[in-house]
Amino acid sequence: MSLFKIQRAKKNSGHTNHRLRCVLWALSLAISFVGMPIFALGASYYEGKTLTIVVGYKPGGGYDRYARLYARYLPKHIPGSPTIIIQNMPGAGSIIAANHLYSVAKPDGLTVGTFNNALTTAQLIKVEGIKFDLTKFSWIGSLASDAxxxxxxxxxxxxxxxxxxxxxxxxxxxxxxxxxxxxxxxxxxxxxxxxxxxxxxxxxxxxxxxxxxxxxxxxxxxxxxxxxxxxxxxxxxxxxxxxxxxxxxxxxxxxxxxxxxxxxxxxxxxxxxPTKMYRPYVAAPATPAEIIKILRDAFANASRDKRLLAEAKKGKLTIDFSPAGEVLKIVREVLSQPPEMAQEIGKYIKF
CATH class of the missing domain: 3.40.190.10 (Periplasmic binding protein-like II)
Structure with a gap:
């Protein structure tokens, strides 16, 4: 039972066409990057551009505070130093934001986002309104684990x-x-x-x-x-x-x-x-490997930035970065639960 009214999804054909466009977009980017060194790609690709961080909640909460903290330090860790802006996209326990990152955002590395870590459980119990597969996102990592x-x-x-x-x-x-x-x-x-x-x-x-x-x-x-x-x-x-x-x-x-x-x-x-990946970050599915590596490195390096860590400590934010591979293991651990367990969990956890 869903307690949120989520906008109805487009017809299946529309979703299929969008996914095909994303794949073709990613393929064209990948072809253009062949033979180009990562550093050269990063410097040329992000220079003069804007990177948007989509946050699945309104301003003021924990997800938003982490995003704004990183937005201040990421530019110096991304070759080309792009401008970074925050786009708050609250609604449906951040399902709306996750759907956007999965089906609307282009796989060009110019949009990344963060959403409720419990969407792993939401996908497991097949919550109404979910139009994403967490295993197919281009994972960047998680900024923190938390109790x-x-x-x-x-x-x-x-x-x-x-x-x-x-x-x-x-x-x-x-x-x-x-x-x-x-x-x-x-x-x-x-x-x-x-x-x-x-x-x-x-x-x-x-x-x-x-x-x-x-x-x-x-x-x-x-x-x-x-x-x-x-x-x-x-x-x-x-x-x-x-x-x-x-x-x-x-x-x-x-x-x-x-x-x-x-x-x-x-x-x-x-x-x-999922609390082991309390502040997850992703890019759109099919983001080219060269670009996702730049983003992963940038988030990892920012997480070691002494100035960021000092500001995080002052703001009572804990930084405990987990790389993409570790986060994806957590996602798969939750999604691998047998149907009978998913059914039981669904009786008590609602979205």
Whole structure:
């Protein structure tokens, strides 16, 4: 069941024609690059051009903050120093952005993008509106891995999981199904006996945190990296994490340890896999190898840039770059789940 209205896809013939045009475009680029050194290609190809980073969420959230950070440093790591702009394309848990990157963006290396890492799970359970195959993107890598945690306001009396189990109701704000802000507490509610009331509809994780500050909701879940500054401020208290550990929350109760349900443990384990690629980046399918190598090298080198790392640290953003090959392994691990497991996951995770 989809909770989002997603624009209807073009007719199959239109998609086929578009994919054919993309392949022909990529082929023509590849032919023109034969024999050209990579550095020469990069310097000549990107000089005077604009590289667009598509972000599947509105400004202000974690995906947007990472994109804007990298946009400031990538030009010096790409021969030709292109201008870089951000195009926010929110909607449907970033499915709209992923569809755009897959079927609309040209395979010319001038458009890259980032979307919800949980789209791996969305593809596995065949969410309505998906018009992409994650295995066919031209993968660049992932900027970070991250834990997913659940927090409550520090002024509330909940200090242990048992305290939360005794609560009549704990209100958790979310951006909607398909995001860690929603799915993590939804699965906890189903399998741990904690009565969370989920309030979806916030347009970004930063808006959810604003609701926490205003005491409109009792807590929020999501990326530890995004929530950490608010923990340090004393606004929220971390309560539960997934199996992905991070410095400072190693001793938090792990979701899988809080249920006796074998099905619940399995769903929690599979749901945690995409957090190893928490900030994924791709280019369009069939982007020529010469161009995708330039982009991969640029993102990898930017991730080691001392000035970028200093700014990331100041902004409480963790950089932990994973190359394309490692990310694709994670994607395939999720998508290789048997149909019966996909069916079970689909009962609890919605987009």
């Amino acid at each position: 997913v945690i659940l927090t409550v306001r520090s002024d509330l009396p909940y200090k242990t999981v048992e305290d939360m189990r005794k609560a009549k109701e704990i209100v958790v704000g979310t951006t909607g199904p398909g995001s860690s802000t929603h799915d993590f507490p939804a699965i906890l509610k189903e399998f741990t006996g904690i009565n969370f009331k989920l309030v979806p509809g916030y347009s970004s994780s930063s808006d959810v945190m604003l609701a926490v500050e205003r005491k409109e909701v009792d807590g929020r879940a999501g990326s530890y990296d995004s929530i950490k500054p608010f923990i340090e401020r004393g606004l929220v208290r971390p309560m539960i994490r997934n199996r992905t550990a991070a410095e400072g929350i190693e001793k938090l109760p792990v979701d899988e340890e809080l249920t006796t349900s074998a099905k619940g443990k399995a769903i929690m384990a599979i749901s945690a896999v």
